[in-house]
Amino acid sequence: MKFEVSMLQQLGIKSYSLICHHNKIQSLSFTDRHTHTQSSMAESTPFPISSSTTLTFSTTSTSISHLRPFHHQTQPYCYITGKPISSLRCQAVAGAAPATPAAATTTPIKKKNRYEIENLTTWLLKQEQAGHIDAELTIVLSSISLACKQIASLLQRSSIINLTGAQGTINIQGEDQKKLDVISNELFCNCLRSSGRTGIIASEEEDVPVAVEETNSGNYIVVFDPIDGSANIDIALTTGSIFGIYAPDEQCLVDYDNDTLDQSKEKCIVSVCQPGSNLLAAGYCLYSSSVVFTISIGNGVHGFTLDPAYGEFVLTHEDIKIPKSGRIYSFNEGNFDLWDTKLQNYLNHLRKPGGPHGKPYSGRYIGCLVGEIHRMLLYGGIYGNPKNEKAKNGNLRLLYECAPMSYLVHQRTPIFIGSPDEIDILVSYLA
Numbered sequence: 213m214k215f216e217v218s219m220l221q222q223l224g225i226k227s228y229s230l231i232c233h234h235n236k237i238q239s240l241s242f243t244d245r246h247t248h249t250q251s252s253m254a255e256s257t258p259f260p261i262s263s264s265t266t267l268t269f270s271t272t273s274t275s276i277s278h279l280r281p282f283h284h285q286t287q288p289y290c291y292i293t294g295k296p297i298s299s300l301r302c303q304a305v306a307g308a309a310p311a312t313p314a315a316a317t318t319t320p321i322k323k324k325n326r327y328e329i330e331n332l333t334t335w336l337l338k339q340e341q342a343g344h345i346d347a348e349l350t351i352v353l354s355s356i357s358l359a360c361k362q363i364a365s366l367l368q369r370s371s372i373i374n375l376t377g378a379q380g381t382i383n384i385q386g387e388d389q390k391k392l393d394v395i396s397n398e399l400f401c402n403c404l405r406s407s408g409r410t411g412i413i414a415s416e417e418e419d420v421p422v423a424v425e426e427t428n429s430g431n432y433i434v435v436f437d438p439i440d441g442s443a444n445i446d447i448a449l450t451t452g453s454i455f456g457i458y459a460p461d462e463q464c465l466v467d468y469d470n471d472t473l474d475q476s477k478e479k480c481i482v483s484v485c486q487p488g489s490n491l492l493a494a495g496y497c498l499y500s501s502s503v504v505f506t507i508s509i510g511n512g513v514h515g516f517t518l519d520p521a522y523g524e525f526v527l528t529h530e531d532i533k534i535p536k537s538g539r540i541y542s543f544n545e546g547n548f549d550l551w552d553t554k555l556q557n558y559l560n561h562l563r564k565p566g567g568p569h570g571k572p573y574s575g576r577y578i579g580c581l582v583g584e585i586h587r588m589l590l591y592g593g594i595y596g597n598p599k600n601e602k603a604k605n606g607n608l609r610l611l612y613e614c615a616p617m618s619y620l621v622h623q624r625t626p627i628f629i630g631s632p633d634e635i636d637i638l639v640s641y642l643a
Contacts, residue, residue, distance in 0.1 A: 452582025538592025
């Protein structure tokens with residue numbers, strides 16, 4: 213059995229001839245590229261080879277002296293190691309016996325360079341080239357990521373630059389606004405306006421949707437909660453931003469200085485209040501020990517972590533799949549006595565030891581929807597913010613929070629989101 217061996221020519225070698233018999237090396241000969249002289253090496257005892265055998269050639273014996281040489285007198289040296297084949301390729305010579313599987317040609321798998329990274333901008337451009345999104349939506353998403361970077365920077369320095377505490381105002385939801393609630397809302401609005409691709413902006417902190425000026429507007433409708441879990445700001449716990457993007461709609465250019473709700477305002481509000489199934493893209497940005505920008509454009513969920521060294525979101529969680537089940541539940545159990553009996557029975561079920569390890573579910577409650585959903589995407593489990601005797605519709609807003617989050621994960625109602633198996637168990641209790 214005879215094989216031609218071809219590899220890099222830096223060593224000044226024109227060709228090689230490797231002769232094997234019953235998977236053992238009998239001899240190796242080569243031709244010098246410059247002098248055209250032929251040399252050969254052989255061992256008195258044939259050396260066994262396999263698919264993991266490597267022939268390594270060197271012009272010096274010092275660089276790889278720990279390897280075993282065929283011959284010490286002839287340059288270049290040939291060594292046999294047990295490392296996987298890399299630069300060596302073996303091809304059967306015409307007329308030779310069929311190659312054994314051990315010596316068959318293999319195509320090396322390209323390894324990812326450890327320095328190779330993909331940032332959010334590059335990823336968005338690839339999605340645009342693939343036809344998943346258009347150029348305008350790419351710009352809108354980039355502008356949202358910029359707003360998130362600015363908010364993350366302010367949150368990290370909030371105690372230093374006196375941005376903690378209440379603003380002294382109440383938003384349309386009847387909640388006391390924090391200083392960063394107001395500032396973050398302005399940052400989001402400014403970034404979306406300056407993108408030139410947004411027609412209507414609807415924020416949880418605003419009374420009514422805001423129409424972008426005609427000279428600097430596009431058609432996309434963006435809804436968002438600039439700071440979710442703002443009660444955690446002063447104690448440096450997890451917070452986040454939530455956003456959703458709807459398809460282009462007719463522009464609603466109205467005068468909001470007038471307090472009366474005329475037909476133009478009504479039309480604008482109706483344009484924004486679309487069902488979650490109409491969303492083109494949705495996501496959130498988590499502000500915690502890391503800043504993670506998670507997004508879906510309808511073909512999977514992807515997470516990008518902010519690298520503070522150069523201010524870029526880098527792809528770190530590709531095609532996130534929520535686990536089918538989990539052992540973590542997240543409910544505000546301070547309202548336990550206000551929930552109906554069926555839901556109480558379900559929570560009691562979770563607390564009982566069970567499952568393969570004989571342990572109850574672990575209760576975790578962050579007080580920030582973004583944090584709850586992020587953990588559930590990675591670890592599985594179930595999150596709930598159910599109605600109670602004092603809040604018949606729950607506490608979360610469908611437009612700004614529930615619909616965008618439901619776009620990312622499996623869900624059955626606007627207030628229960630979780631792993632498929634966990635949702636099925638919940639439904640069996642509530643039926």
